[in-house]
Amino acid sequence: MAIIAPTPASPTENNNRIATTAWVNSFVNAGLPLASGKIYIGSAGNVATAQTMSGDATLAIGGALTLATVNANVGSFGSATNCVSITTNAKGLITAASAATCTPAVASVTGLGTGIAAWLGTPSSANLRTALTDETGTGVAVFGTSPTLTTPNIVGSVAGDNAAAGSVGEFITATVVQGSAVALTSGAVANITSIVLTAGDWDIGGGVFFNPASTTSVTRYGGSLETTNSAFSSSPTQSWITTQSAFVPGTNNTIGFPVPTWRQSVSGTTTYYLNCVAGFHHKHARGVRHHLG
Numbered sequence: 584m585a586i587i588a589p590t591p592a593s594p595t596e597n598n599n600r601i602a603t604t605a606w607v608n609s610f611v612n613a614g615l616p617l618a619s620g621k622i623y624i625g626s627a628g629n630v631a632t633a634q635t636m637s638g639d640a641t642l643a644i645g646g647a648l649t650l651a652t653v654n655a656n657v658g659s660f661g662s663a664t665n666c667v668s669i670t671t672n673a674k675g676l677i678t679a680a681s682a683a684t685c686t687p688a689v690a691s692v693t694g695l696g697t698g699i700a701a702w703l704g705t706p707s708s709a710n711l712r713t714a715l716t717d718e719t720g721t722g723v724a725v726f727g728t729s730p731t732l733t734t735p736n737i738v739g740s741v742a743g744d745n746a747a748a749g750s751v752g753e754f755i756t757a758t759v760v761q762g763s764a765v766a767l768t769s770g771a772v773a774n775i776t777s778i779v780l781t782a783g784d785w786d787i788g789g790g791v792f793f794n795p796a797s798t799t800s801v802t803r804y805g806g807s808l809e810t811t812n813s814a815f816s817s818s819p820t821q822s823w824i825t826t827q828s829a830f831v832p833g834t835n836n837t838i839g840f841p842v843p844t845w846r847q848s849v850s851g852t853t854t855y856y857l858n859c860v861a862g863f864h865h866k867h868a869r870g871v872r873h874h875l876g
Contacts, residue, residue, distance in 0.1 A: 653678050769863050772815045777856045788844030789857045797834035800864040806842040809856050820845045
């Protein structure tokens with residue numbers, strides 16, 4: 584028969600006894616016996632069984648849960664130019680991580696304009712022309728140094744004015760009006776005006792107008808385009824001069840002659856001077872007018 588124990592029995596005692604309330608409370612408050620590192624798990628038959636946690640985590644005596652290491656390559660991955668590559672297992676755990684240069688397929692990039700993807704994949708002139716929406720003409724791409732153009736149509740200004748500096752059709756001119764005419768000395772070369780040309784291929788020409796005094800007897804006049812101030816060349820491509828028997832043109836009989844237009848290619852900034860000379864039997868002429876351009 585069961586014996587009512589007036590005091591708690593040993594937890595390991597196997598004798599059949601009827602426990603008092605005080606004994607049960609003491610037994611429960613003292614804690615159920617469980618080996619170090621074990622937890623109770625419901626097993627077959629619905630019986631609480633002491634087990635050791637294993638697999639993806641372990642449990643320490645103090646209750647700290649430690650996850651198992653599945654990827655030893657720890658750290659930060661990815662940047663503005665590197666993409667992250669990760670590997671996960673069936674549990675969703677990252678088992679590998681690395682970074683590599685991003686090389687997406689051009690065709691996978693969305694939001695590009697028509698033809699852009701084709702040009703990025705094969706950057707040819709034809710693909711570039713297809714990608715552009717406001718191009719004119721056909722052929723291959725042209726760059727600034729020594730391009731070869733086939734039947735180009737280079738348009739200067741169409742606004743009734745002069746082309747911009749550095750553009751085809753640029754016009755540079757200098758004019759001295761009659762009121763500011765340059766006085767001449769017989770036989771001496773005088774500079775009338777000048778212009779400054781930038782590097783390029785130019786057509787240079789000018790005009791000289793002589794306005795002698797009423798009693799001046801003239802024997803020759805001439806004009807020349809030079810790179811030296813007050814010089815005069817005998818070259819027929821850049822100068823003009825006429826010699827004749829002395830005659831008196833009279834008052835207000837202006838004599839004008841063009842200086843030949845000639846081509847000049849310059850590699851840097853160059854000043855060209857419009858010079859003139861006259862021979863006469865008067866102390867000096869009243870002056871000259873001219874146009875250079």
